[in-house]
Amino acid sequence: MKLYALLNIILCFSGIVRAQVVNDAATIEFGQKNLSIEQPLLISVVIRDAENRPAVVFPEIKDLEKRSKSATSSISTVDGKKVVIQTITQEYFASKPGSYLVPEFILNINGQRLHADETTVVFSAGNDGGNEPTIAQGETLEPELDNIGEGIFLSVQTDKKNVFIREGFALRVSLYIAENAPVQMEFYRFNEQLQAILKAVRPANCWEENVGIEEIVKRKVTISGKKYTEYNMYQARLFPITTEDILFRSVKLDMLVTDNEGKVNVANKVIRAFRSKPSRVQVKQLPDHPLRDQVAVGHYALKESLSADLVYPGESIRYMFKVEGTGNITAIPAPVIQVNSYFDIYPPEVSQVVKRSYQSVAGEKTFDYFVVPRKDGTFPMGRYFQWVFFNLATAKYDTLKSAKSLKVEGEDYKLANLSLSGSAGLYDNLESLDSSRQLFDYKKILKNATNAVVIVLLLTMFWVFRK
Template sequence: MKLYALLNIFLCFSSISLAQSSENLVTIEYGSKNLTLDQPFLISVVLRDVETRPSVIFPEIKDLEKRSKSATSSVNTVDGRKVVIQTITQEYYAKKAGNYLIPEFTLAVNNLKLRSDETMVVFAKAGDESGNALEENVAVTEVEDNSQSVFLSVQTDKKEVYIRQGFAVRISLYIAENAPVEMEFYRFNEQLQSILKAVRPVNCWEENIGVEEIIKRKVTIRGRKYAEYNMYQARLFPITTEDIVLPSVKLDMLVTESGGAVNVEKKLVRGFYSRPVTVVVRQLPDHPLRDQVAVGQYSLKERLSSDLVYPGESVRYMFKVEGVGNITAIPAPVIQASSSFDIYPPEVSQVIKRSYQSVVGERTFNYFVVPRKDGEFPLSRYFHWIYFDVEKQNYDTLTSAATLEVRGDDYKLANLSLSGSSGLYDNLENLDSSRETIDYKKILKDLTNILIVLLLVTMIWVFRK
């Protein structure tokens, strides 16, 4: 009888614990498993309700080469609660067509061990077989000829940008395939911190993907094959008009040299220096809002929950800005005040994907709009968003194309205003703001914790009895 009671308490306790832990789920997800040679196989780690992006080292897979990594963060508000989802994705490329077995593996994420079962991935021949998916042609300005077998490079994808326009920075060591030397990294972590301290400009916003390991990839530079060891990559957004100067940095490597005698080798430390890089930062053309507007390439998506309402009936309006640029810094649209509407402050959510190539994403502003009078109202009169288009090199405006139709008598909120005003914000100073809202999720969580404690106490009591 005692054993039966203990078993029931244990099962109840386990089910409650699993219900609580399911809210903070961490999973491994695969991308498409039927690919062509020019497409990557994707392995992702998805973390829910985690603010800080963790360090993740993905497995080495036989016959597949690791390539770029990307990080996506999604921030939304659901029932007044902030929901964050982090996704970290690693790319793998195949050298030739065929079936590839992905063996089971384990990843360590935030002190958790995640296990993934084995699976099969199929790579088919691409339409264009002229190139090799494992080799990339890389434009590195440091190499003016092919005399350098080993060199350190700090490179950017742009030499001139506008203020708040993003550019990529990459730090890599290149070693030619036929280089007559053998070398290994020497006190690397200590050196990398010094290099990043010297290279990272203080007047830039940084979107860093995170490089937790040095990944070797095959590249071709001016017709010569190299192995690239990437140590750092990020996108920077200058916040002032000062030019960005990335100074020359040094990386020490442990080089093995053969001596004059047979089978005699000597190891020595040899330094490799990068060339300094300057990125010119340009001010935006004259405009009343040039110090406030976003810079990049953007488009608008919008949606009305209903395009026909009655005066006093609320409607939800979504104004979503998506594109390429510093998504985090996208400001809210400019709203034209009107006596025809009450427009509440928006709920803001965003999705950002960070990679070496770009920072892309979306920032969504959800408004509650309450019309006061009947009529037909083009929302272009009330919502617009100005930005600087880096491709067109001029200012552009995203304007609403939606129209809201309001039918019925004018809406009067006499019960909210002693003076008879019809504004929803009238008489706010008389409202009691000290009353706290009821957080039912918190209450449920507290009750669950209390129940767990009671079950533990009961289990101990039954066991001792």
């Protein structure tokens, strides 16, 4: 009888625990599993309700090469509550077509163990006969190739040498070792050295966007026809916030090098320093403009929507003004609203999606307005909603204007006749609302109740054993 009661308690307990973790705060997601050889396998960790992005070290997968990592953050407001979703994505490339086994693995994220089942990914043949990244003369990402010596060099490189203020550029710190380099080496006190390198290369006058520094990323590259292994230690997008030029001083990385000279069957390890070449990024001021110190800089486009094209005076509508493109999405300012007597325009709800990678910072920022028209007529929304930015494609100022038009028909909006018309005004019955009343957090109540049931079950189990 005791055994029967114990089994029932255990089954009930496991069911409750399972119910508690149905809505996991973090999950592992795979991208497409049938790919061409030019496409990467994408493995993502999605974390919900996390303001800070955790460190994620993705697994090594046999015969697949880790390359770029990206991080996307989504911030929105749902029912007055801020919702944050962080997505960290790792790319894996295959060197040749075929089927590749991805074994099961476990990631520890914020104290939670995430499990991914074993799966198979198929890479089919492409058109270019291979996908090894090449760094050739004339491309934007090119280490300084003089002073290579034995074919080993430390590079602090940027993809641009001249930028406008608030224009983004890439920074990358890597150690390159030629395939035919006649030495063997290993990293020495790497974490300590990396912190010193980052302190030296991170400029104080730049806004930094990066995807995190959790591990050294190793990949095969070709530079001017010569094969190298790149050990990437840091990469970020930087946005200068002042017009001072950005100087990257020479930094040093010590490596343990195996020295076999002059001795038979004896390997001595010596510390050898590798230094990067200093470099400079020139920062230019924007042309004269009344909003020169406020506008965003980048490549942007407008998407918009109106909840209705035809309304009555006093009837509220939603207007969405979404700016999307590449640039410092987080720092995008709100549109300039023209003051007028035709509309009541309330402060917007703001949401954003930002994808950070070495190649770019891209995404969208949405301004969701609550608008109440006061008079009848036809109103081009472009008169009232405008967004000025500096367009890098043309090196000129540009303006995103609404192309929507709102038609308002009926008597002019008057606060006095709202109750007579029977429509629900914005402030109707305001005096009857109880501002001291607290909203119920049903999720929290359910969690507390579940915890209480678990405690009761544990006490019952203890009582059964005591008897």
